[in-house]
Amino acid sequence: xxxxxxxxxxxxxxxxxxxxxxxxxxxxxxxxxxxxxxxxxxxxxxxxxxxxxxxxxxxxxxxxxxxxxxxxxxxxxxxxxxxxxxxxxxxxxxxxxxxxxxxxxxxxxxxxxxxxxxxxxxxxxxxxxxxxxxxxxxxxxxxxxxxxxxxxxxxxxxxxxxxxxxxxxxxxxxxxxxxxxxxxxxxxxxxxxxxxxxxxxxxxxxxxxxxxxxxxxxxxxxxxxxxxxxxxxxxxxxxxxxxxxxxxxxxxxxxxxxxxxxxxxxxxxxxxxxxxxxxxxxxxxxxxxxxxxxxxxxxxxxxxxxxxxxxxxxxxxxxxxxxxxxxxxxxxxxxxxxxxxxxxxxxxxxxxxxxxxxxxxxxxxxxxxxxxxxxxxxxxxxxxxxxxxxxxxxxxxxxxxxxxxxxxxxxxxxxxxxxxxxxxxxxxxxxxxxxxxxxxxxxxxxxxxxxxx
Numbered sequence: 314x315x316x317x318x319x320x321x322x323x324x325x326x327x328x329x330x331x332x333x334x335x336x337x338x339x340x341x342x343x344x345x346x347x348x349x350x351x352x353x354x355x356x357x358x359x360x361x362x363x364x365x366x367x368x369x370x371x372x373x374x375x376x377x378x379x380x381x382x383x384x385x386x387x388x389x390x391x392x393x394x395x396x397x398x399x400x401x402x403x404x405x406x407x408x409x410x411x412x413x414x415x416x417x418x419x420x421x422x423x424x425x426x427x428x429x430x431x432x433x434x435x436x437x438x439x440x441x442x443x444x445x446x447x448x449x450x451x452x453x454x455x456x457x458x459x460x461x462x463x464x465x466x467x468x469x470x471x472x473x474x475x476x477x478x479x480x481x482x483x484x485x486x487x488x489x490x491x492x493x494x495x496x497x498x499x500x501x502x503x504x505x506x507x508x509x510x511x512x513x514x515x516x517x518x519x520x521x522x523x524x525x526x527x528x529x530x531x532x533x534x535x536x537x538x539x540x541x542x543x544x545x546x547x548x549x550x551x552x553x554x555x556x557x558x559x560x561x562x563x564x565x566x567x568x569x570x571x572x573x574x575x576x577x578x579x580x581x582x583x584x585x586x587x588x589x590x591x592x593x594x595x596x597x598x599x600x601x602x603x604x605x606x607x608x609x610x611x612x613x614x615x616x617x618x619x620x621x622x623x624x625x626x627x628x629x630x631x632x633x634x635x636x637x638x639x640x641x642x643x644x645x646x647x648x649x650x651x652x653x654x655x656x657x658x659x660x661x662x663x664x665x666x667x668x669x670x671x672x673x674x675x676x677x678x679x680x681x682x683x684x685x686x687x688x689x690x691x692x693x694x695x696x697x698x699x700x701x702x703x704x705x706x707x708x709x710x711x712x713x714x715x716x717x718x719x720x721x722x723x724x725x726x727x728x729x730x731x732x733x734x735x736x737x738x739x740x741x742x743x744x745x746x747x748x749x750x751x752x753x754x755x756x757x758x759x760x761x762x763x764x765x766x
Contacts, residue, residue, distance in 0.1 A: 337494025344588035528583035529575030535590035
């Protein structure tokens with residue numbers, strides 16, 4: 314399974330090495346190829362992050378408006394993301410792609426014989442035993458993670474000896490790989506304590522050691538600079554003090570971790586990290602310029618469409634108001650059947666209520682029931698809604714207003730605040746009338762209507 318995963322990376326490394334003849338340049342071109350392959354995905358991530366940043370003022374407004382109601386805030390934010398076409402998780406997902414590539418590349422660099430050249434594992438044992446017999450290699454007491462790199466380096470330094478000594482036993486995939494690049498052995502690990510162990514009298518010894526020592530720090534510096542440029546070109550969302558402090562700490566911890574990782578891995582990984590940071594900064598700069606113009610244009614088009622829609626709505630509203638004022642509005646033929654039925658029922662109820670009121674008034678008149686005098690202050694069944702001392706002409710007739718106000722207040726002292734309903738008054742009147750049946754009531758009504766009777 315490991316070979317299946319690493320095979321595309323190994324194939325690309327072999328082709329680049331055959332093309333350039335340099336292990337270092339093949340690593341740099343590998344980083345460039347990876348960045349070009351990932352360009353569409355990273356572009357999508359970059360655009361999503363820039364869109365999310367532009368939404369921050371609206372998000373802050375939603376947070377202010379729905380403070381304390383997290384459920385409503387989440388609903389409004391999801392609606393905003395949907396309207397703006399933004400997926401808040403897309404920026405994070407695509408940014409995780411380089412990590413599996415880094416792991417696969419580490420496997421190819423760490424095991425150049427079996428993972429890069431795809432030689433049989435038995436050939437590694439054969440090659441190791443050959444160098445042990447020649448006194449060029451000593452099998453370590455503990456397993457060495459970078460044994461294949463050392464064997465490959467020995468094979469390069471003694472290539473003629475290997476070809477003659479292992480004639481007929483060489484794996485057909487085995488290649489002569491030179492790990493040197495700018496005077497550095499990229500198969501070696503940088504040594505943090507090289508100051509104490511190097512020979513300072515020989516420039517050919519201490520200069521390569523110093524170069525390897527500087528690779529982790531150059532890698533960390535470029536990694537930090539890459540994050541700094543990305544933050545400057547795409548400012549993060551507004552954060553509270555704790556989140557901002559955590560983000561700042563992470564931006565410092567990641568470069569420091571890269572220093573440690575580059576010291577425990579072959580220098581080739583540091584070269585890849587440096588190249589990847591340089592290409593990443595160039596990619597980020599280019600994408601920022603492209604998407605800034607594109608998003609500005611999209612925002613302008615979206616604003617123009619929104620303004621046009623609002624103008625159209627306002628125009629229709631003004632037209633409707635004008636037609637309503639002129640009495641030219643038409644019935645909406647698209648009204649649903651349920652609404653039509655509800656409207657007809659309401660009109661029917663109003664007609665029935667009007668007929669009932671007229672019928673009750675006629676019967677009260679026939680039975681001689683007098684209407685209770687209502688004060689001017691009454692509204693509905695609330696007898697003193699306008700006040701117990703209310704006088705309607707207190708401003709037009711100020712001379713008698715004081716006396717009328719006092720009289721109204723005196724008359725209201727013992728009166729109930731709520732007026733009796735018409736039905737209750739009618740019920741009392743009918744109960745006191747000298748009739749016992751409904752037929753008698755009808756006869757009395759007919760007698761009252763007939764002049765002869």
